[in-house]
Amino acid sequence: MQDNFSPNAPADKQVENNPLRPPRRSIWWQAFWDKTGSYISVALGSMVGAVARFLVSVLSVSEFGDRFPWGTLFVNVTGSLVIGFYAALTGPDGRVFVSPRQRLFVMVGFCGGYTTFSAFSLETLRLVQSGNIQTALAYIFVSIMTWLISVWAGHALGARVNRL
Amino acid sequence: MDTIDGVIWVALGSVLGGTARFWLSGLVARRVGETFPWGTVVVNVSGAFLLGILAASAATHGIFADLRPWQFAAIGILGTYTTVSSFSLQTLALARDGEMMRAAGNIVLSLSLCLLAVAAGFAAGLHAFG
Numbered sequence: 431m432q433d434n435f436s437p438n439a440p441a442d443k444q445v446e447n448n449p450l451r452p453p454r455r456s457i458w459w460q461a462f463w464d465k466t467g468s469y470i471s472v473a474l475g476s477m478v479g480a481v482a483r484f485l486v487s488v489l490s491v492s493e494f495g496d497r498f499p500w501g502t503l504f505v506n507v508t509g510s511l512v513i514g515f516y517a518a519l520t521g522p523d524g525r526v527f528v529s530p531r532q533r534l535f536v537m538v539g540f541c542g543g544y545t546t547f548s549a550f551s552l553e554t555l556r557l558v559q560s561g562n563i564q565t566a567l568a569y570i571f572v573s574i575m576t577w578l579i580s581v582w583a584g585h586a587l588g589a590r591v592n593r594l
Numbered sequence: 595m596d597t598i599d600g601v602i603w604v605a606l607g608s609v610l611g612g613t614a615r616f617w618l619s620g621l622v623a624r625r626v627g628e629t630f631p632w633g634t635v636v637v638n639v640s641g642a643f644l645l646g647i648l649a650a651s652a653a654t655h656g657i658f659a660d661l662r663p664w665q666f667a668a669i670g671i672l673g674t675y676t677t678v679s680s681f682s683l684q685t686l687a688l689a690r691d692g693e694m695m696r697a698a699g700n701i702v703l704s705l706s707l708c709l710l711a712v713a714a715g716f717a718a719g720l721h722a723f724g
Contacts, residue, residue, distance in 0.1 A: 469613050476612025477605045480674045484604040484665075488597055510682040517683055534616075537679070543612050545678035547704070549669075551642040551712035552649055570709075574701060581682035 471531045475539015479509075483544050498565065499553040502546065507576045509545035513537055514581035518588025525592045600665045607670015615675050630696055631684040634677065635704055641676035642708040646715020647722075648672070654723045 483505045490501030516536050520528045550573060557566035619633030626632050648668050651658040658664050681704055688697035 469616065472616040473609045473613050476608045476674050480604050480608030480611070480670060481601050483673065484601060484669055485597075487669075488600070506678040509679040513679040513683050514686065537683075538616055539612055541679035542615060542677040543608050543674040546673040547638040547676035547678050547681065547708055548641040548645040548672045548712070549676075550678065551708045552645050554709060555646070555649075555712045555716060570705065574705065577678055577682045578685060578701075581679075581686045585686060 467531055468534055471534040472539045472542075475535040475541075476543035477539075479540040479543030479545075483546065499549070499569065502549045502553060503569075503573060503576070506545045506550065506573065507580045509541050510577045510580040511584040512544075513541040514584025514586075515588040516541075516584075518585045519591060523592060524588070525594075599662070603662050603665040604670040604673075607666040608674040611671040611674030614671075615677060619680075631680070631688075631700060634680045634684060635700070635707065638676045638681065638704060639707045639711045641672050643711040643715040645672045645676075646712040646717075647719040649712075650716045650719025651723055653716075654720065656723050 483501075486505050487501035490504065494500050513536075516533075518524060519526050520533060550569075554566050554569055557563075557569060615637050619637050622633035622636050623631075645668060648658045648664070650656075652664060652668075653659075658667065681700070685697050685700050688694075688700060
């Protein structure tokens with residue numbers, strides 16, 4: 431069902447089985463290096479995504495105040511849009527070819543770090559604790575609807591670009 | 595200047611949170627299979643529980659009431675550790691595969707467990723720090 435999210439994609443298997451090109455490095459070292467590269471991609475993408483999320487929330491609080499978590503809603507909606515678009519564009523049927531590490535950087539790193547489920551949960555709890563039950567319910571309902579519409583719209587847009 | 599300091603703390607925390615999510619969600623997916631996105635569920639629920647504990651510490655004037663520890667651990671580590679984008683994409687993938695019950699299950703399970711977890715973490719934190 432899911433794309434190449436798995437940390438240990440067997441990229442070194444082909445080299446290993448090819449009799450014409452003996453591996454220059456030993457297999458454990460290659461596996462280690464492969465895994466390390468994936469983690470570095472995720473870490474760098476996460477850093478960019480998290481800093482973007484932080485700046486959006488600083489801006490959102492200074493512009494709109496902290497009565498409603500507009501910043502978190504914005505990052506989760508736009509992050510869902512981006513991951514849907516990118517997944518369609520670079521997937522098996524996509525017209526853009528990228529390496530597994532680029533996919534990890536964007537999808538698991540950037541989009542994963544940019545969006546946040548924990549802040550959404552805590553903000554809902556805080557709305558409930560401050561007695562704003564209706565706002566809390568509205569936040570939950572609006573969030574889930576807009577996240578899913580965004581990922582769907584992003585995916586549809588990517589699929590459309592693929593057909594161009 | 596204050597925002598730039600915050601960016602550094604968030605960036606440091608995000609490296610830990612992002613790699614932890616990648617490691618744990620991959621581990622869970624390999625152990626239980628990928629017919630249902632348990633990896634993302636486990637990450638989001640555990641992250642919500644931990645954030646509840648940090649929020650209780652902040653509410654009782656503990657260490658996380660200070661700005662820098664909060665930015666590092668809550669916004670940096672746990673904010674990055676949990677994810678909405680994978681949840682959305684995996685729900686869409688289930689729906690596109692015609693697995694409507696699983697897609698609906700993922701939505702209901704993720705929302706209810708994360709909200710319960712953050713409340714439970716907050717209560718546990720108050721009990722521990724209060």
